[in-house]
Amino acid sequence: MDKIKWTNNRFKQETGSFHLSEHFTTREMKKSALFHADIPEYQPTPLHSLRELSKLLGVNSIYVKDESKRFGLNAFKGLGASYAMASYFARNSLDGSGTFTFSKLQEEIATLPGLTFATATDGNHGKGVAWAAGLFGQKAKVYMPKGSSQWRLDAIRDLGADAYLTDVNYDDTVQMVSRLSSENNWILIQDTAWDGYEDIPLTIMKGYLTIVAEVAEQLAKQDSNEITHVFLQAGVGSFAASVAAALHHLYPDSPPITVIVEPSNADCLFQSALDPSGLPQRVYGDLSTMMAGLACGEPNPVAWKILKSMSDYFFSCPDSTSSKGMKLLANPLRKDTKIVSGESGAVTIGLLYELLTNNELGEVKEKLKLDKHSRVLIINTEGDTDPVNYRNVVWDGN
Secondary structure, three states: OOOOEEEEOOOHHHHOOOHHHHHHOHHHHHHHHHHHHOOOOOOOOOEEEOHHHHHHHOOOEEEEEEHHHOOOOOEOOHHHHHHHHHHHHHHHOOOOOOOOOHHHHHHHHOOOOOOEEEEEOOOHHHHHHHHHHHHOOOEEEEEEOOOOOHHHHHHHHHOOOEEEEOOOOHHHHHHHHHHHHHHHOOEEOOOOOEOOEOHHHHHHHHHOHHHHHHHHHHHOOOOOOOOOEEEEEOOOOHHHHHHHHHHHHHOOOOOOEEEEEEEHHHOHHHHHHHOOOOOOOOOOOOOOOOOHHHOOOOOOHHHHHHHHHHOOEEEEEOHHHHHHHHHHHHOOOOOOOOOOOOHHHHHHHHHHHHHHHOHHHHHHHHHOOOOOOOEEEEEEOEOOOOHHHHHHHHOOOO
C-alpha cells in the first residue's frame, strides 16, 4: 500500500511574499463576489462546522465549505470560468472599467457576434466552461483526456457544449486544444498558464476568490472569525494558489498554516517542492488516479510562484486517502452534517484524519501544530461527479 509522503516548503523564507499575490486582495475578492452575486442562480455555498468530528480528532474546529452546491454544477469550477468569460468581454468589448455585473454584461453581449470558447479538462472545469458559455449565449468546445469518466463527458454535453475524449493525457490535451484554438479562432479558457498565456488563467483564479469572500462572512457568524490551518487540494495549483493568497490578505498578521495536497501519481507540486532548483517540475505518464480533477502533471507556473512563497507543507497521497475522506463525510457523527464529496473533494479531509489518527504521521502532525487549538478549513471542491465510482467507494468500500 502506498504511503502518504510529505515535505516542508524550503523556499518560503527565501522568496517572501510574491508580487502576484496583489491580484488576490480583499478588493479583488469583493469584485469577484459582486459579479457572481448578480447571477440569477447564485447562492452562497454552505460552510459546515463538524463539531463532533472535531471533538473526536482533538482539534478546536473543522469547517467544510461545500462547493458541491455551486450553481447546480456539483463543483466550484463555474466560478472561474464565468469570471474569466465576463472579464474577457469587459476587456475586449466594453469600456474596460474593471468592475462589472452579470446583468450589465448580458445586455451588452447580446449585441455582439457569437464566440466559441474552448478548453481541456478532467471534468469540472470543462463543465464550468460549458455552463458559463450557455450563461452568456456562446458556444463551447471541451476536450477530455483518455480515461475520463463517461458521466463527466455526458454532463458537459448536457450543458450544450461539444465535448470529446482524446487519446492522450491531460497535459497533452491542453497543448492540443491550445493549437486547435489558434487554428479555429476559438477563445481558450484554460485554467493553467504558460509563457504567453497568463492573463486568462489569472482571471480564472480571481474568480475563485468568491469562495474566500463567502468563507470570511460565514466565519464571522461562527464561534471564531479566524482559521489556523487550511488544507487545499491541487491539480495544476490554480485553485490552491488563489485561496492561499487570498487568505494571506485576509489574515495578514497571522495567515493560516497552508497545506497542499495531491495524488501520488500526479504530484507535480510536491515534486517541485522537492527539487532544489525551485523551478516547477512536470510529472509524466498516465497520471493514474481516481482523483480525476487533480490528475495534472505540469504545474501552472503562476500558481507555483504563489504557492512557493506562501504554502507551508506539500503532501502526496494515495487514492486510499481520498476514499477515507469520502466515507468520512458521507457517514457523519451524530449531529454533524452529511456531505457528498467526490474523489478530488475529499482527499484533504482524508489527509487531516490520517494526520490526527495515524501514529506514523506523528512527526509531521507536530510540525503542523495540529492540536486542541487548531481551527481547520477544508474546501469540498466537488460532489459525486462520477456517481459510479462514488458508489463503489462509499457503498462497496472499494
